[in-house]
Amino acid sequence: MSGRTFNVAIAGATGAVGEVMIELLEERNFPVKNLRLLASERSKGRRLKFRGEEIPVEVLTKDSFSGIDIALFSAGASRSREFAPAAVDAGAVVVDNSSAFRMDPDVPLVVPEINADAIGNHKGIIANPNCTTIITIMPLKPLHDYGRVKRVVASSYQAVSGAGAKAMEELRKQVEDFVAGRDLKIEVFPKQIAFNLIPRIDTVQDNFYTREEMKMVNETRKIMGDDSIRITCTTVRVPVFRAHAISVNVETEKKISREKAMELIDAFPGCTVMDDPANDVYPDPLFASGKDDCYVGRIREDESIENGINYWVVGDQLRKGAALNAIQIAEVLIEKYL
């Protein structure tokens, strides 16, 4: 990177993902010249710390991007649709964490460990995949490379952070009210989330799958570059703060033993195998929270089909599921293409 530095903007800087983006730019020594923090009118006047400095939050407008080299967006799909083109027009490359452009054929959808090369095809915007999709497919990729994945059946256990900072606050508040014997307030989620499960994330499509579920189907194929992979899934919100877990059943063309699967997954960058369940070695969301890797355990041959593997993967939703993956994309971008 030879001492070059870049002007970076974060759109959605005060959100749960935006705050982790700031944290990671500092932690990973990203070569930031100037950092511009953008958010909605609501957050005007706030100041956020970066490298010991207090940076004022500015209001996100179409004029926010002059001089910006890299714009990291995490302000929701409608704001991305509204403001990302302006950032591109101003000369920035956008890494967008929303669903707005993910399935656009002109927009690369990237998990750097899986398809970093796609970054080179960008036309101004690079999309960051859905959090649950990223975490699910990190261990899937080495299995696919070795044995070709034919079909995936996944059930998710998704933390409240995926619904934003207010959702995290709602879980915290509901638990406080529960302990105090007060009535629980339901505002962000459609039902109480404390001590409960909500088997609907995002809106419901005509085929009765949710958008969250169809993201996993469609984004997985695009990132893996293989439309023949068949996928079905059920996505569920659980009362956990910030790491997602997914129970994944995989059918492959070629037989993969448990030992081979463990070896393949552990050798894959960004994945760590934790798998000695008899001694309580398996990943759990509390363990994975605040960490960068996807942790994989409960790897077992599935005896119900000829070539099957089950695994359980846990990853921090705010890091690898969102902010970290976006910044890894930006790192490849500056190293190879800027």
Add this chain to the structure above:
Amino acid sequence: MSGRTFNVAIAGATGAVGEVMIELLEERNFPVKNLRLLASERSKGRRLKFRGEEIPVEVLTKDSFSGIDIALFSAGASRSREFAPAAVDAGAVVVDNSSAFRMDPDVPLVVPEINADAIGNHKGIIANPNCTTIITIMPLKPLHDYGRVKRVVASSYQAVSGAGAKAMEELRKQVEDFVAGRDLKIEVFPKQIAFNLIPRIDTVQDNFYTREEMKMVNETRKIMGDDSIRITCTTVRVPVFRAHAISVNVETEKKISREKAMELIDAFPGCTVMDDPANDVYPDPLFASGKDDCYVGRIREDESIENGINYWVVGDQLRKGAALNAIQIAEVLIEKYL
């Protein structure tokens, strides 16, 4: 039932399941002549309410069963193995909620809505299946009858009640300590359960599946009376108090549409369909807690295979998953065989 009454004993009366057994005997007007409550030395001196009367808890011994017609056991597998034969010798029929005798070829394993006829083959002991298995297969049976189930992939979301009253107390206490800013104590579960997920229930077998997972495989085949059904599953503890949920993917021989699956499941005794996700109609554990039925939603055709259905089922672990199913077995028993 013509006015006949029966002497009933509950072994494990002070446990989470035992207490619900007492509640249900009263609620369902079970024809109890005398109720004898049995537990370990620890509970001696306690009194529990039944029909407005306070019944003293007696210590469970081999001599506890004289005069007893029906003995409901829910005191763990080792106590069932030790004391159930004594109850049979004393002339009682045992309905056993533990795993002790479930796979014994001489012991019927019964979900009354599915295989009530098996009760007639008992030789003194009838086994109540594993809670997660019961709830998973309630909606599976009508699909099997209509379209023959070839393969099941299940991931469970299991409430802490399945680990007993102390486990429920541990979740409550951890949440209290979290709110108070105190260190959380871990005693019953291997890791913190509040705001976390534990993907290991029961001990781990040589094939790296847990006993809980293998129960689902083996018990399902026995109850359905069909060893050709292929099953794989992953069982996970979640921070929910008393209703289990299971995400189930089913492959059938014959195509079943979403509409047909909804109709078949809703017509099956003990199952209720709640399925309009766009309007937030789907079952959740809080809703199902304290209720008798298994509630089924998120029914969708699985487009990743030719004949596939996904469903999400939620049932009260202490009721249909344990105490209710046991008492339903006893009800068939007295109506047809005693």
